[in-house]
Every structure is written in structure tokens, then in C-alpha cells.
Amino acid sequence: MDELDLIRERAEAVGFATAEDLAPARARLVAATRTGRPRRWFWAAGATTIGLAAAITAVVTLTPADRIGVGAGVANADPVKVLTEAAGAALAEPATAPRPDQFLYVKTALPEHRTREVWLSVDGTRDGLIDGTKSAGCRDGKAPVYGANNPKLEGTLEDCQPYPAYRADLPTTADAMFAYLEAHHSGEKGDTNALGKDVVALAYEQALTPASYAALFAAAAKVPGLTALDHVTDGAGRPGVGITWPVPPGSSPEAKPEVLVFDPATHRFLGTDSSAVVVKTFVDQAGQRP
Structure with a gap:
């Protein structure tokens, strides 16, 4: 024990x-x-x-x-x-337990009265948000690229594994x-x-x-x-x-x-x-x- x-x-x-x-x-x-x-x-x-x-x-x-x-x-x-x-x-x-299609919402207080907000996919397969920026979900081993420095990469698919929030x-x-x-x-x-x-x-x-x-x-x-x-x-x-x-x-x-x-x-x-x-x-x- x-x-x-x-x-x-x-x-x-x-x-x-x-x-x-x-x-x-x-x-x-x-x-x-x-x-x-x-x-x-x-x-x-x-x-x-x-x-x-x-x-x-x-x-x-x-x-x-x-x-x-x-x-x-x-x-x-x-x-x-x-x-x-x-x-x-x-x-x-x-x-x-949450449903797989839901999102974990977390609001964090930071110094100088700043805040951080995230919406993360419970099962890791759905697109979420991190402070207003899309966070890619992983579906069938592929995830879209968001926020890339190279605009040509935006929305293209890359290999991935789901990262569940729950x-x-x-x-x-x-x-x-x-x-x-x-x-x-x-x-x-x-x-x-x-x-x-x-x-x-x-x-x-x-x-x-x-x-x-x-x-x-x-x-x-x-x-x-x-x-x-x-x-x-x-x-x-x-x-x-x-x-x-x-x-x-x-x-x-x-x-x-x-x-x-x-x-x-x-x-x-x-x-x-x-x-x-x-x-x-x-x-x-x-x-x-x-």
C-alpha cells in the first residue's frame, strides 16, 4: 500500500x-x-x-x-x-469524463494582468485554439499546418499523433x-x-x-x-x-x-x-x- x-x-x-x-x-x-x-x-x-x-x-x-x-x-x-x-x-x-468531441478550456492569469486562454481537443483529433491561434488536431495520422512562417505551408498536412487534452x-x-x-x-x-x-x-x-x-x-x-x-x-x-x-x-x-x-x-x-x-x-x- x-x-x-x-x-x-x-x-x-x-x-x-x-x-x-x-x-x-x-x-x-x-x-x-x-x-x-x-x-x-x-x-x-x-x-x-x-x-x-x-x-x-x-x-x-x-x-x-x-x-x-x-x-x-x-x-x-x-x-x-x-x-x-x-x-x-x-x-x-x-x-x-468529458465527451471525446469536447474541448478543455483553461484560462491562466499571468504577470502584468495578462491572461492566456486555450481550447484543447479532448481526444486530440479536432482543431483547437491557443490565444486565438489555431491548434491542429490529428486525424488519420495527419494534421494541418497553422501559423507557419512560410505561407505556402499553411494548411498543408504533416504526419502526427493525436495529443489528447484528457x-x-x-x-x-x-x-x-x-x-x-x-x-x-x-x-x-x-x-x-x-x-x-x-x-x-x-x-x-x-x-x-x-x-x-x-x-x-x-x-x-x-x-x-x-x-x-x-x-x-x-x-x-x-x-x-x-x-x-x-x-x-x-x-x-x-x-x-x-x-x-x-x-x-x-x-x-x-x-x-x-x-x-x-x-x-x-x-x-x-x-x-x-
Whole structure:
């Protein structure tokens, strides 16, 4: 039994807190942000496997929120527990699969009040949109070329493989997801920051099943060198707790680690310290907004 099995077992046993249960903690979070007074995050268990199970229990039963000192200044947070709680929150999300002909719509908040909007084909076969530019779907092994520098190439066909926005095929256990990330991550072997960026890529403009989202965060908790950061905000200015990995040795001084930001009250994934997922849902047509 791995960490995700423990999360699932506890979730089935005791259920998750409601939005009403979390409201007092969220109110204190806003008040602490305005006053600037640092507050300590409440942790319910140690760092052993048994402690993780207890921490999961603390998430799903939620010790009464009005007794927990949650604030924008998250001090001495354990990154493994933060990610384990994020996995538990992900398991509580509805598990409704989209239709193959639908599109994943994601709106992202970026610095300087900029936004990014994408409409990505659920099954990867239909043309989508990325900030107003067509994104080609792959049908029968061929995809049209859009936005080419050479006008003669516009609309011509090239070989392809469908890249679905909805990934129901991804692992649903922490160990299997970690193995998947290790086998597919974009950097060199041992580059934990690249692996962290791959976690972000799956959490942002892809749609996973709740079990796979939970496995993603539980797998991220296995990465060595994790650090929890205080006083973090996402790209939309929402306060949260940040989780980051070290940049590889020999990196440029300008290299910055990826920072994942989670809501300190609900443990929901918010985005990164430079961007934020503000809308993520399925729609029937490219260009349609919910």
C-alpha cells in the first residue's frame, strides 16, 4: 500500500470537509493577509508513513477550522504533507469524463494582468485554439499546418499523433506515477526541477481523472530536496503555500526553481508563483467560454 492508497482509504472512511467547514479558516487567511501578522500552519502528524496516514485523516476530517491557525505566513510547513493533502483534495473532485468531441478550456492569469486562454481537443483529433491561434488536431495520422512562417505551408498536412487534452490513461498510484514521470520527464536524469515543471504541465493544460491528479501530487512528494515556502502568492495574487525543488548543480545564476502553489485551507492546486489557473472546464466548441 502506497501513500495514495492511504489517502483513498481515509477518504472513503471519513469523507472530506465542506466549503462551509473551511470558511472560518479562509476568513482568517484573508484577515492575516491584510494585517501582515505571521501565523503558523497546523500539522497533525509526524513524517513517518503512519504519520502520513494521520495527516491524511486530519485533512479529510479537518480538525475544526476555527481551532487551526491558518494564515498567509505558512511557517515550517512540511512539503511532503502539503503534497499529500493536495492529493487528498484531488481525490474529492468529481469524476465526470468529458465527451471525446469536447474541448478543455483553461484560462491562466499571468504577470502584468495578462491572461492566456486555450481550447484543447479532448481526444486530440479536432482543431483547437491557443490565444486565438489555431491548434491542429490529428486525424488519420495527419494534421494541418497553422501559423507557419512560410505561407505556402499553411494548411498543408504533416504526419502526427493525436495529443489528447484528457488523459484517462495516466497512472492512479503514487509509485506508478513517479515511474511515469521518471520515464518521461523533459530534463536530464536527476534534474528534479525539470520533473517539477512536468508536474506543472500535467496540472495546468491537461485534464486528468481525480485518481491520477492525486497520484501526481503524491508522486511529487517523493522527489528529493523538496522545500516549502512562506508568504507565497500565485500569478493571480492568491495567497498559498509554495512547494519547490532545487535547480540542478551548475545551473545559471538566473535559473529559478518551479514553485507550485496550493491553497492553504482547501489544499487545492492554484498554479505557480508566476501564473495561476483561474478557469478550467470542458466546453463544446473551440472559442466557447463557460
